[in-house]
Amino acid sequence: xxxxxxxxxxxxxxxxxxxxEKIKDEVPPHLAFKLRIVENVLNIVSREMALGEKLSNDVxxxxxxxxxxxxxxxxxxxxxxxxxxxxxxNEDLKNLLVKLSKNKITVDNPNYxxxxxxxx
Amino acid sequence: xxxxxxxxxxxxxxxxxxxxxxxxxxxxxxxxxxxxxxFEVKLKDKSEKYILRKGSGIEGPxxxxxxxxxxxxxxxxxxxxxxxxxxxxxxLSEPLGDSYIMKFVEGETIARKxxxxxxYKNALQNLAFECGxxxxxxxxxxxxxxxxxxxxxxxxxxxxxxxxxxxxxxxxPVFEYTYLWLKEQNFGDIDDALVHGDFRLGNIIVNQxxxxxxxxxxxxxxxxxxxxxxxxxxxxxRFGNTDKVVGGFGDLKDLLDGYNTVSEYQVDKEIVKAWQVxxxxxxxxxxxxxxxxxxNGTINSVEKAAIGRRVSETEIDIVDLLFLGGx
Numbered sequence: 001x002x003x004x005x006x007x008x009x010x011x012x013x014x015x016x017x018x019x020x021e022k023i024k025d026e027v028p029p030h031l032a033f034k035l036r037i038v039e040n041v042l043n044i045v046s047r048e049m050a051l052g053e054k055l056s057n058d059v060x061x062x063x064x065x066x067x068x069x070x071x072x073x074x075x076x077x078x079x080x081x082x083x084x085x086x087x088x089x090n091e092d093l094k095n096l097l098v099k100l101s102k103n104k105i106t107v108d109n110p111n112y113x114x115x116x117x118x119x120x
Numbered sequence: 121x122x123x124x125x126x127x128x129x130x131x132x133x134x135x136x137x138x139x140x141x142x143x144x145x146x147x148x149x150x151x152x153x154x155x156x157x158x159f160e161v162k163l164k165d166k167s168e169k170y171i172l173r174k175g176s177g178i179e180g181p182x183x184x185x186x187x188x189x190x191x192x193x194x195x196x197x198x199x200x201x202x203x204x205x206x207x208x209x210x211x212l213s214e215p216l217g218d219s220y221i222m223k224f225v226e227g228e229t230i231a232r233k234x235x236x237x238x239x240y241k242n243a244l245q246n247l248a249f250e251c252g253x254x255x256x257x258x259x260x261x262x263x264x265x266x267x268x269x270x271x272x273x274x275x276x277x278x279x280x281x282x283x284x285x286x287x288x289x290x291x292x293p294v295f296e297y298t299y300l301w302l303k304e305q306n307f308g309d310i311d312d313a314l315v316h317g318d319f320r321l322g323n324i325i326v327n328q329x330x331x332x333x334x335x336x337x338x339x340x341x342x343x344x345x346x347x348x349x350x351x352x353x354x355x356x357x358r359f360g361n362t363d364k365v366v367g368g369f370g371d372l373k374d375l376l377d378g379y380n381t382v383s384e385y386q387v388d389k390e391i392v393k394a395w396q397v398x399x400x401x402x403x404x405x406x407x408x409x410x411x412x413x414x415x416n417g418t419i420n421s422v423e424k425a426a427i428g429r430r431v432s433e434t435e436i437d438i439v440d441l442l443f444l445g446g447x
Contacts, residue, residue, distance in 0.1 A: 030147050037426050044429055078291030081300070088300065094443045097294050101439045104432035113362045114355055114436045118444065 012046045047107045055103040062096050128216050136208045169224035177218035181284050181409055182339055187211050189337040190220035195265050201257040202333050225333040231321035231359045235368055243330045248370020250331040252378025259313040259345040271342040274307045281405045288408050294435040298401050305394035310385055313345035320357035321367050350395020355437045356403050397441055404434030
Protein backbone atom coordinates (compact mmCIF):
# COMPACT_ATOMS: atom_id res chain seq x y z
CA UNK A 1 0.00 0.00 0.00
CA UNK A 2 1.24 3.48 -0.84
CA UNK A 3 -0.85 5.14 1.87
CA UNK A 4 0.33 6.57 5.14
CA UNK A 5 -0.84 5.63 8.59
CA UNK A 6 -3.37 5.69 10.08
CA UNK A 7 -4.37 2.75 7.90
CA UNK A 8 -8.00 2.12 7.07
CA UNK A 9 -8.67 0.08 10.21
CA UNK A 10 -7.05 2.70 12.40
CA UNK A 11 -9.12 5.44 10.76
CA UNK A 12 -12.33 3.53 11.37
CA UNK A 13 -11.39 2.96 14.98
CA UNK A 14 -10.89 6.70 15.42
CA UNK A 15 -14.34 7.40 13.99
CA UNK A 16 -15.87 4.80 16.24
CA UNK A 17 -14.16 6.23 19.28
CA UNK A 18 -15.49 9.70 18.41
CA UNK A 19 -19.06 8.39 18.03
CA UNK A 20 -18.86 6.44 21.23
CA GLU A 21 -17.20 9.06 23.42
CA LYS A 22 -18.48 12.35 22.04
CA ILE A 23 -21.75 11.77 20.22
CA LYS A 24 -23.52 8.92 21.99
CA ASP A 25 -24.73 10.93 24.97
CA GLU A 26 -25.82 13.88 22.82
CA VAL A 27 -28.43 12.18 20.65
CA PRO A 28 -32.10 11.44 21.51
CA PRO A 29 -32.99 7.81 22.39
CA HIS A 30 -34.36 6.79 18.98
CA LEU A 31 -31.13 7.97 17.33
CA ALA A 32 -28.96 6.40 20.03
CA PHE A 33 -30.30 3.05 18.88
CA LYS A 34 -29.31 3.83 15.30
CA LEU A 35 -25.93 5.12 16.41
CA ARG A 36 -25.23 1.75 18.00
CA ILE A 37 -25.96 0.12 14.65
CA VAL A 38 -23.58 2.55 12.94
CA GLU A 39 -20.84 1.60 15.40
CA ASN A 40 -21.51 -2.09 14.77
CA VAL A 41 -21.26 -1.56 11.04
CA LEU A 42 -17.93 0.24 11.38
CA ASN A 43 -16.65 -2.62 13.53
CA ILE A 44 -17.68 -5.19 10.92
CA VAL A 45 -15.79 -3.28 8.24
CA SER A 46 -12.77 -2.97 10.48
CA ARG A 47 -12.70 -6.69 11.35
CA GLU A 48 -13.26 -7.70 7.74
CA MET A 49 -10.29 -5.63 6.64
CA ALA A 50 -8.08 -7.05 9.38
CA LEU A 51 -9.18 -10.72 9.35
CA GLY A 52 -11.33 -11.27 6.28
CA GLU A 53 -8.76 -12.66 3.91
CA LYS A 54 -7.33 -15.15 6.38
CA LEU A 55 -10.78 -16.36 7.51
CA SER A 56 -11.94 -16.80 3.92
CA ASN A 57 -8.80 -18.62 2.80
CA ASP A 58 -9.06 -20.93 5.77
CA VAL A 59 -12.52 -22.10 4.66
CA UNK A 60 -11.72 -22.28 0.96
CA UNK A 61 -8.67 -24.47 1.70
CA UNK A 62 -10.83 -27.04 3.52
CA UNK A 63 -13.47 -26.84 0.81
CA UNK A 64 -10.95 -27.60 -1.93
CA UNK A 65 -9.62 -30.56 0.04
CA UNK A 66 -13.13 -31.89 0.55
CA UNK A 67 -14.17 -31.80 -3.08
CA UNK A 68 -10.67 -32.24 -4.51
CA UNK A 69 -10.59 -29.32 -6.91
CA UNK A 70 -8.30 -26.28 -6.96
CA UNK A 71 -10.82 -23.69 -8.03
CA UNK A 72 -13.98 -24.37 -6.01
CA UNK A 73 -15.59 -21.51 -4.08
CA UNK A 74 -18.47 -21.14 -1.63
CA UNK A 75 -21.03 -20.84 -4.42
CA UNK A 76 -19.87 -24.19 -5.80
CA UNK A 77 -20.30 -25.75 -2.38
CA UNK A 78 -23.85 -24.38 -2.09
CA UNK A 79 -24.68 -25.85 -5.49
CA UNK A 80 -23.17 -29.26 -4.69
CA UNK A 81 -25.29 -29.46 -1.54
CA UNK A 82 -28.39 -28.25 -3.37
CA UNK A 83 -27.97 -30.95 -6.01
CA UNK A 84 -27.14 -33.51 -3.31
CA UNK A 85 -23.87 -34.34 -4.99
CA UNK A 86 -22.21 -34.51 -1.58
CA UNK A 87 -22.99 -37.01 1.15
CA UNK A 88 -24.95 -34.90 3.63
CA UNK A 89 -23.86 -37.14 6.51
CA ASN A 90 -20.16 -36.73 5.72
CA GLU A 91 -18.44 -35.44 8.87
CA ASP A 92 -15.93 -33.39 6.85
CA LEU A 93 -18.81 -31.58 5.17
CA LYS A 94 -20.44 -30.89 8.52
CA ASN A 95 -17.11 -29.65 9.93
CA LEU A 96 -16.68 -27.39 6.92
CA LEU A 97 -20.13 -25.86 7.42
CA VAL A 98 -19.28 -25.30 11.08
CA LYS A 99 -15.99 -23.62 10.19
CA LEU A 100 -17.63 -21.49 7.51
CA SER A 101 -20.27 -20.32 9.98
CA LYS A 102 -17.74 -19.64 12.75
CA ASN A 103 -15.46 -17.66 10.45
CA LYS A 104 -18.32 -15.54 9.10
CA ILE A 105 -19.65 -14.68 12.56
CA THR A 106 -16.11 -13.88 13.73
CA VAL A 107 -16.25 -10.85 11.42
CA ASP A 108 -19.97 -10.08 11.63
CA ASN A 109 -20.49 -10.39 15.38
CA PRO A 110 -17.71 -12.02 17.44
CA ASN A 111 -19.72 -11.50 20.63
CA TYR A 112 -22.61 -13.58 19.33
CA UNK A 113 -23.72 -15.98 22.04
CA UNK A 114 -23.48 -19.18 20.00
CA UNK A 115 -19.91 -18.46 18.89
CA UNK A 116 -18.88 -17.67 22.45
CA UNK A 117 -20.53 -20.88 23.67
CA UNK A 118 -18.77 -22.97 21.00
CA UNK A 119 -15.38 -21.40 21.60
CA UNK A 120 -15.57 -21.82 25.41
CA UNK B 121 -42.97 16.61 10.40
CA UNK B 122 -44.40 15.89 13.85
CA UNK B 123 -46.58 19.04 13.71
CA UNK B 124 -48.18 17.84 10.49
CA UNK B 125 -48.56 14.34 11.91
CA UNK B 126 -50.16 15.81 15.04
CA UNK B 127 -52.83 17.54 12.99
CA UNK B 128 -53.52 14.36 10.98
CA UNK B 129 -53.87 12.39 14.22
CA UNK B 130 -56.18 15.02 15.64
CA UNK B 131 -58.49 14.82 12.62
CA UNK B 132 -58.49 11.02 12.65
CA UNK B 133 -59.35 10.89 16.34
CA UNK B 134 -62.11 13.45 15.89
CA UNK B 135 -63.75 10.99 13.50
CA UNK B 136 -63.77 8.54 16.43
CA UNK B 137 -65.31 11.23 18.69
CA UNK B 138 -62.09 11.78 20.61
CA UNK B 139 -61.55 15.52 20.88
CA UNK B 140 -58.45 17.01 22.43
CA UNK B 141 -55.07 18.54 21.78
CA UNK B 142 -52.30 16.14 20.69
CA UNK B 143 -49.33 16.52 23.03
CA UNK B 144 -45.98 14.83 23.67
CA UNK B 145 -45.83 13.28 20.20
CA UNK B 146 -42.55 11.36 19.97
CA UNK B 147 -41.10 8.64 17.77
CA UNK B 148 -40.33 5.32 19.45
CA UNK B 149 -37.68 2.84 18.48
CA UNK B 150 -39.60 0.41 16.38
CA UNK B 151 -38.86 -2.56 14.24
CA UNK B 152 -36.84 -2.06 11.10
CA UNK B 153 -39.92 -1.68 8.93
CA UNK B 154 -42.40 0.44 10.86
CA UNK B 155 -42.78 3.95 12.21
CA UNK B 156 -44.07 3.96 15.76
CA UNK B 157 -45.18 7.13 17.54
CA UNK B 158 -46.33 7.65 21.10
CA PHE B 159 -48.58 10.59 21.93
CA GLU B 160 -51.18 11.87 24.38
CA VAL B 161 -54.55 13.45 23.87
CA LYS B 162 -55.29 16.23 26.35
CA LEU B 163 -58.87 15.86 27.45
CA LYS B 164 -60.83 18.12 29.84
CA ASP B 165 -59.49 16.80 33.12
CA LYS B 166 -56.92 14.20 32.11
CA SER B 167 -54.82 13.01 29.20
CA GLU B 168 -54.83 9.58 27.52
CA LYS B 169 -51.86 7.85 25.94
CA TYR B 170 -51.93 6.27 22.49
CA ILE B 171 -49.65 4.60 19.96
CA LEU B 172 -49.62 5.13 16.21
CA ARG B 173 -48.23 2.28 14.14
CA LYS B 174 -47.58 3.23 10.55
CA GLY B 175 -46.34 1.09 7.68
CA SER B 176 -45.54 1.69 4.06
CA GLY B 177 -48.79 0.18 2.80
CA ILE B 178 -46.84 -2.40 0.88
CA GLU B 179 -47.20 -6.07 1.67
CA GLY B 180 -43.80 -7.71 1.82
CA PRO B 181 -42.98 -11.33 0.96
CA UNK B 182 -43.98 -12.21 4.54
CA UNK B 183 -45.49 -9.07 6.07
CA UNK B 184 -49.15 -8.06 5.90
CA UNK B 185 -50.56 -4.53 5.65
CA UNK B 186 -50.45 -2.50 8.86
CA UNK B 187 -54.19 -1.87 8.76
CA UNK B 188 -54.75 -5.65 8.62
CA UNK B 189 -52.74 -6.01 11.82
CA UNK B 190 -55.36 -3.86 13.50
CA UNK B 191 -58.15 -6.15 12.29
CA UNK B 192 -56.33 -9.15 13.78
CA UNK B 193 -55.86 -7.38 17.10
CA UNK B 194 -59.58 -6.61 17.21
CA UNK B 195 -60.41 -10.26 16.52
CA UNK B 196 -57.97 -11.93 18.92
CA UNK B 197 -59.09 -9.59 21.68
CA UNK B 198 -62.54 -11.17 21.43
CA UNK B 199 -60.94 -14.58 22.04
CA UNK B 200 -59.23 -13.46 25.21
CA UNK B 201 -55.67 -12.83 24.01
CA UNK B 202 -53.91 -9.85 25.53
CA UNK B 203 -53.66 -7.11 22.91
CA UNK B 204 -53.93 -3.32 23.05
CA UNK B 205 -57.35 -1.90 22.21
CA UNK B 206 -57.59 -0.54 18.67
CA UNK B 207 -59.01 2.98 18.50
CA UNK B 208 -58.88 3.80 14.80
CA UNK B 209 -57.66 2.25 11.54
CA UNK B 210 -56.46 4.17 8.49
CA UNK B 211 -56.05 2.76 5.00
CA LEU B 212 -53.27 3.71 2.59
CA SER B 213 -55.51 6.14 0.69
CA GLU B 214 -56.32 8.20 3.81
CA PRO B 215 -54.11 11.14 4.90
CA LEU B 216 -52.62 9.12 7.76
CA GLY B 217 -51.67 6.27 5.41
CA ASP B 218 -51.53 2.55 6.19
CA SER B 219 -51.67 2.75 9.97
CA TYR B 220 -53.66 2.37 13.15
CA ILE B 221 -54.02 4.02 16.54
CA MET B 222 -54.21 1.89 19.66
CA LYS B 223 -54.26 2.50 23.38
CA PHE B 224 -50.86 2.72 24.99
CA VAL B 225 -50.12 -0.17 27.35
CA GLU B 226 -47.72 0.60 30.22
CA GLY B 227 -44.73 -1.70 30.40
CA GLU B 228 -41.49 -2.54 28.69
CA THR B 229 -40.79 -4.09 25.29
CA ILE B 230 -37.01 -3.82 25.08
CA ALA B 231 -35.71 -7.36 25.53
CA ARG B 232 -32.41 -6.54 27.15
CA LYS B 233 -34.08 -4.32 29.78
CA UNK B 234 -36.63 -7.00 30.61
CA UNK B 235 -33.90 -9.61 30.94
CA UNK B 236 -31.50 -7.40 32.90
CA UNK B 237 -33.43 -4.98 35.14
CA UNK B 238 -34.27 -6.22 38.65
CA UNK B 239 -37.84 -4.90 38.51
CA TYR B 240 -38.75 -7.68 36.06
CA LYS B 241 -37.04 -10.47 38.03
CA ASN B 242 -40.27 -11.85 39.49
CA ALA B 243 -42.18 -11.47 36.25
CA LEU B 244 -39.56 -13.53 34.40
CA GLN B 245 -40.14 -16.53 36.71
CA ASN B 246 -43.58 -17.13 35.24
CA LEU B 247 -43.20 -15.52 31.83
CA ALA B 248 -42.58 -18.71 29.80
CA PHE B 249 -45.76 -20.23 31.25
CA GLU B 250 -47.73 -17.04 30.49
CA CYS B 251 -46.34 -16.95 26.96
CA GLY B 252 -47.45 -20.57 26.44
CA UNK B 253 -50.94 -19.67 27.62
CA UNK B 254 -51.12 -16.59 25.42
CA UNK B 255 -49.83 -18.42 22.35
CA UNK B 256 -52.51 -21.09 22.86
CA UNK B 257 -55.21 -18.40 23.15
CA UNK B 258 -54.05 -16.85 19.89
CA UNK B 259 -54.28 -20.28 18.29
CA UNK B 260 -57.91 -20.60 19.44
CA UNK B 261 -59.00 -17.55 17.43
CA UNK B 262 -61.72 -18.36 14.91
CA UNK B 263 -59.85 -18.17 11.59
CA UNK B 264 -63.14 -17.83 9.70
CA UNK B 265 -63.06 -14.18 10.83
CA UNK B 266 -59.60 -13.69 9.33
CA UNK B 267 -60.18 -14.78 5.77
CA UNK B 268 -58.01 -11.91 4.46
CA UNK B 269 -54.90 -13.51 5.96
CA UNK B 270 -52.51 -15.58 3.88
CA UNK B 271 -52.95 -19.31 4.49
CA UNK B 272 -49.97 -21.57 3.93
CA UNK B 273 -49.07 -25.20 4.56
CA UNK B 274 -45.65 -25.88 6.06
CA UNK B 275 -44.49 -27.18 2.70
CA UNK B 276 -45.64 -24.00 0.95
CA UNK B 277 -44.03 -21.80 3.59
CA UNK B 278 -40.80 -23.69 3.31
CA UNK B 279 -40.67 -23.47 -0.46
CA UNK B 280 -41.63 -19.76 -0.28
CA UNK B 281 -38.73 -19.12 2.08
CA UNK B 282 -36.37 -21.06 -0.15
CA UNK B 283 -37.57 -19.25 -3.28
CA UNK B 284 -37.15 -15.90 -1.55
CA UNK B 285 -33.62 -16.83 -0.49
CA UNK B 286 -32.66 -17.86 -4.03
CA UNK B 287 -33.91 -14.56 -5.50
CA UNK B 288 -31.14 -12.72 -3.67
CA UNK B 289 -28.51 -14.73 -5.51
CA UNK B 290 -26.30 -15.14 -2.49
CA UNK B 291 -25.91 -18.92 -2.24
CA UNK B 292 -25.40 -20.16 1.30
CA PRO B 293 -24.12 -23.72 1.79
CA VAL B 294 -25.67 -23.75 5.27
CA PHE B 295 -29.09 -22.66 4.00
CA GLU B 296 -28.98 -25.25 1.19
CA TYR B 297 -28.25 -27.94 3.77
CA THR B 298 -30.94 -26.59 6.09
CA TYR B 299 -33.57 -26.64 3.37
CA LEU B 300 -32.85 -30.30 2.57
CA TRP B 301 -32.96 -31.15 6.30
CA LEU B 302 -36.22 -29.27 6.88
CA LYS B 303 -37.91 -31.01 3.97
CA GLU B 304 -37.50 -34.31 5.84
CA GLN B 305 -38.91 -33.18 9.19
CA ASN B 306 -42.19 -33.83 10.97
CA PHE B 307 -43.80 -30.50 11.95
CA GLY B 308 -46.76 -32.00 13.82
CA ASP B 309 -50.24 -32.93 12.75
CA ILE B 310 -52.47 -30.13 14.01
CA ASP B 311 -55.36 -28.08 12.64
CA ASP B 312 -54.60 -24.77 10.96
CA ALA B 313 -54.83 -21.77 13.25
CA LEU B 314 -53.92 -18.10 13.51
CA VAL B 315 -50.13 -17.89 13.86
CA HIS B 316 -48.72 -14.70 15.39
CA GLY B 317 -45.52 -15.32 13.46
CA ASP B 318 -43.20 -13.18 15.59
CA PHE B 319 -44.03 -13.95 19.23
CA ARG B 320 -40.94 -13.11 21.31
CA LEU B 321 -39.40 -10.46 23.56
CA GLY B 322 -39.55 -7.18 21.68
CA ASN B 323 -43.09 -7.89 20.56
CA ILE B 324 -44.64 -8.39 23.96
CA ILE B 325 -45.21 -5.80 26.67
CA VAL B 326 -44.06 -6.89 30.12
CA ASN B 327 -44.29 -5.16 33.49
CA GLN B 328 -43.30 -6.30 36.98
CA UNK B 329 -46.46 -8.42 37.16
CA UNK B 330 -45.75 -10.28 33.92
CA UNK B 331 -47.09 -10.37 30.38
CA UNK B 332 -49.40 -7.44 29.61
CA UNK B 333 -49.89 -7.35 25.86
CA UNK B 334 -48.92 -8.87 22.53
CA UNK B 335 -48.01 -6.48 19.73
CA UNK B 336 -46.48 -6.43 16.24
CA UNK B 337 -48.70 -8.72 14.21
CA UNK B 338 -47.14 -7.98 10.82
CA UNK B 339 -45.98 -11.58 10.25
CA UNK B 340 -49.34 -13.10 11.18
CA UNK B 341 -50.81 -15.80 8.95
CA UNK B 342 -52.92 -18.93 9.04
CA UNK B 343 -51.14 -22.28 9.16
CA UNK B 344 -49.55 -24.84 11.48
CA UNK B 345 -49.59 -22.98 14.83
CA UNK B 346 -46.70 -24.91 16.40
CA UNK B 347 -44.46 -22.48 14.51
CA UNK B 348 -45.01 -19.93 17.31
CA UNK B 349 -43.60 -22.36 19.90
CA UNK B 350 -40.42 -23.04 17.91
CA UNK B 351 -39.95 -19.37 17.02
CA UNK B 352 -39.69 -18.10 20.60
CA UNK B 353 -37.13 -20.87 21.31
CA UNK B 354 -34.76 -19.68 18.58
CA UNK B 355 -31.41 -18.44 19.83
CA UNK B 356 -31.95 -15.21 17.87
CA UNK B 357 -34.58 -14.29 20.47
CA ARG B 358 -32.63 -15.25 23.60
CA PHE B 359 -30.65 -12.00 23.49
CA GLY B 360 -27.46 -13.59 24.75
CA ASN B 361 -29.07 -15.77 27.45
CA THR B 362 -28.44 -18.99 25.49
CA ASP B 363 -29.09 -21.22 28.51
CA LYS B 364 -32.71 -20.16 28.72
CA VAL B 365 -34.31 -21.81 25.72
CA VAL B 366 -37.57 -19.86 25.77
CA GLY B 367 -36.87 -16.26 24.84
CA GLY B 368 -33.76 -16.04 27.02
CA PHE B 369 -35.86 -16.28 30.19
CA GLY B 370 -37.59 -19.66 30.50
CA ASP B 371 -37.64 -23.40 30.01
CA LEU B 372 -39.46 -25.33 27.32
CA LYS B 373 -41.41 -27.34 29.92
CA ASP B 374 -42.96 -24.15 31.34
CA LEU B 375 -43.88 -22.88 27.87
CA LEU B 376 -45.58 -26.18 27.02
CA ASP B 377 -47.29 -26.44 30.44
CA GLY B 378 -48.73 -22.97 29.86
CA TYR B 379 -49.81 -23.97 26.35
CA ASN B 380 -51.61 -27.00 27.74
CA THR B 381 -53.69 -24.96 30.18
CA VAL B 382 -55.59 -23.75 27.11
CA SER B 383 -54.90 -26.35 24.40
CA GLU B 384 -55.12 -30.12 24.74
CA TYR B 385 -52.55 -30.67 21.99
CA GLN B 386 -49.49 -32.47 23.39
CA VAL B 387 -46.42 -31.00 21.75
CA ASP B 388 -43.45 -33.30 21.04
CA LYS B 389 -40.10 -31.66 21.86
CA GLU B 390 -38.53 -32.95 18.62
CA ILE B 391 -41.24 -31.10 16.73
CA VAL B 392 -40.37 -27.92 18.61
CA LYS B 393 -36.76 -28.44 17.52
CA ALA B 394 -37.81 -28.83 13.87
CA TRP B 395 -39.76 -25.57 14.20
CA GLN B 396 -36.77 -23.97 15.88
CA VAL B 397 -34.57 -24.75 12.88
CA UNK B 398 -37.40 -23.63 10.58
CA UNK B 399 -37.70 -20.37 12.55
CA UNK B 400 -33.99 -19.72 12.47
CA UNK B 401 -33.93 -20.26 8.70
CA UNK B 402 -36.98 -18.01 8.41
CA UNK B 403 -35.28 -15.26 10.42
CA UNK B 404 -32.23 -15.61 8.17
CA UNK B 405 -34.42 -15.11 5.10
CA UNK B 406 -36.14 -12.13 6.75
CA UNK B 407 -32.69 -10.59 7.29
CA UNK B 408 -31.99 -11.11 3.58
CA UNK B 409 -35.30 -9.45 2.67
CA UNK B 410 -34.57 -6.47 4.91
CA UNK B 411 -31.04 -6.08 3.57
CA UNK B 412 -32.25 -6.31 -0.02
CA UNK B 413 -34.31 -3.13 0.48
CA UNK B 414 -30.99 -1.35 1.00
CA UNK B 415 -29.08 -3.27 -1.64
CA ASN B 416 -31.61 -2.65 -4.40
CA GLY B 417 -31.84 1.04 -3.54
CA THR B 418 -35.43 1.07 -2.24
CA ILE B 419 -34.47 2.30 1.24
CA ASN B 420 -31.19 3.97 2.12
CA SER B 421 -30.96 2.89 5.75
CA VAL B 422 -27.99 1.80 7.81
CA GLU B 423 -30.26 -0.56 9.77
CA LYS B 424 -31.29 -2.33 6.60
CA ALA B 425 -27.68 -2.54 5.46
CA ALA B 426 -26.50 -3.88 8.82
CA ILE B 427 -29.12 -6.59 9.04
CA GLY B 428 -27.62 -8.32 6.01
CA ARG B 429 -24.69 -9.20 8.22
CA ARG B 430 -26.96 -10.90 10.73
CA VAL B 431 -27.65 -13.78 8.37
CA SER B 432 -24.47 -15.39 9.70
CA GLU B 433 -26.00 -15.46 13.19
CA THR B 434 -28.71 -17.75 11.89
CA GLU B 435 -26.19 -19.94 10.08
CA ILE B 436 -24.13 -20.58 13.20
CA ASP B 437 -27.31 -21.25 15.20
CA ILE B 438 -28.42 -23.80 12.64
CA VAL B 439 -25.10 -25.68 12.51
CA ASP B 440 -25.12 -25.66 16.32
CA LEU B 441 -28.61 -27.22 16.35
CA LEU B 442 -27.94 -29.73 13.57
CA PHE B 443 -24.36 -30.84 14.22
CA LEU B 444 -23.13 -29.68 17.62
CA GLY B 445 -25.85 -30.66 20.06
CA GLY B 446 -27.27 -27.16 20.44
CA UNK B 447 -30.76 -26.80 21.83
